[in-house]
Amino acid sequence: MILDVEKIHKQYASVLAVNELSFQVQESEIFALLGPNGAGKTSSVRMLIGLTSPDRGHVRYHSRQGEKPVITPAELGYLPEERGLYQDQKIIDVLIYLAQLRGMTRRDAKAEAEKWLKRFALEDRQQEKVSTLSKGNQQKVQLIASLLHKPRMLVLDEPFSGLDPINQEMVLELMRELKREGTTILLSAHQMALIERLADRILLMSKGSRVQLGDMKALRESSGLSLAVTVEYQSNVPALDNLREAGVLEVRQESDSARKLILSHQADLNRLLSHLGESGPLKHIHSEAISLHDIYLRAVGHQPATEVQKEASSEGVAV
Numbered sequence: 001m002i003l004d005v006e007k008i009h010k011q012y013a014s015v016l017a018v019n020e021l022s023f024q025v026q027e028s029e030i031f032a033l034l035g036p037n038g039a040g041k042t043s044s045v046r047m048l049i050g051l052t053s054p055d056r057g058h059v060r061y062h063s064r065q066g067e068k069p070v071i072t073p074a075e076l077g078y079l080p081e082e083r084g085l086y087q088d089q090k091i092i093d094v095l096i097y098l099a100q101l102r103g104m105t106r107r108d109a110k111a112e113a114e115k116w117l118k119r120f121a122l123e124d125r126q127q128e129k130v131s132t133l134s135k136g137n138q139q140k141v142q143l144i145a146s147l148l149h150k151p152r153m154l155v156l157d158e159p160f161s162g163l164d165p166i167n168q169e170m171v172l173e174l175m176r177e178l179k180r181e182g183t184t185i186l187l188s189a190h191q192m193a194l195i196e197r198l199a200d201r202i203l204l205m206s207k208g209s210r211v212q213l214g215d216m217k218a219l220r221e222s223s224g225l226s227l228a229v230t231v232e233y234q235s236n237v238p239a240l241d242n243l244r245e246a247g248v249l250e251v252r253q254e255s256d257s258a259r260k261l262i263l264s265h266q267a268d269l270n271r272l273l274s275h276l277g278e279s280g281p282l283k284h285i286h287s288e289a290i291s292l293h294d295i296y297l298r299a300v301g302h303q304p305a306t307e308v309q310k311e312a313s314s315e316g317v318a319v
């Protein structure tokens, strides 16, 4: 299943939610939508699955059967941002009912539901009401409901929200497995470290528009950033001057004694180390490839800081 999105546009009264957004999701690809709150991710997702219509632009799906504007419920698995399980019903009954709506027989739905509940360590709870489950466990049930009928395309709005780290890892591994089986997955999320490990390509959005699109290599290249260097001093961080000429684009406060330096591709490491060595007694230096988190903050996180913000900001300052 290939998804082709061409210049979709959505305006709610005075709010421009999605602005001429275009991208393509390939067969068996894991594609992530990232962006700050209000960036337009959910508005986009809703248009992609036909819950709302774009004011302008097109959404098309291509499968072996040809091209079509809308995907059928049997082909699609959707995890909405606002969770909507029937709280007073038994977990197993809800799963069977939702799978039947997507074309499964009761018998198949029951067998699949039991298989998935076991995998998510919920098999002992299946006769209980949904309302008795914790938030994270309800999230697992809703995720099961989205994939029970083996859709070719999964659209998951915030699949990791409410899950503990162990369950996040489990869901991450599940998505890799579904991809290997040929499922196309589009998801939105805020967990940068997970997305960096999981997604084949990432679309960074802000204010309804595309900011960057590509795999991690492409995002690193187009960001112009290379390394994040964390410097820890033996006591409070001294004044750090002349970092720009060594290729430092931004200094982020980690603690009173530590700063994270964001380096450009043109950074001169020898010069930087010599500056840092002269600045004060160092305790520790650690460098790592620029992460999605750093790219995100740089691209959509904040405006370049002013002199006043330099004093006050704990988010980061331009140097």
Ligand SMILES: Nc1ncnc2c1ncn2[C@@H]1O[C@H](COP(=O)(O)OP(=O)(O)OP(=O)(O)O)[C@@H](O)[C@H]1O
Residues within 6 Å of the ligand: 012, 013, 015, 016, 017, 035, 036, 037, 038, 039, 040, 041, 042, 043, 044, 081
């Ligand atoms: N039904 C609606 N009516 C009016 N405005 C809306 C509606 N839905 C979304 N918006 C507005 O559109 C913009 C984009 O919202 P959207 O929910 O798509 O963002 P998002 O990226 O999913 O945010 P979050 O990460 O907080 O879920 C926001 O300014 C939001 O207030």
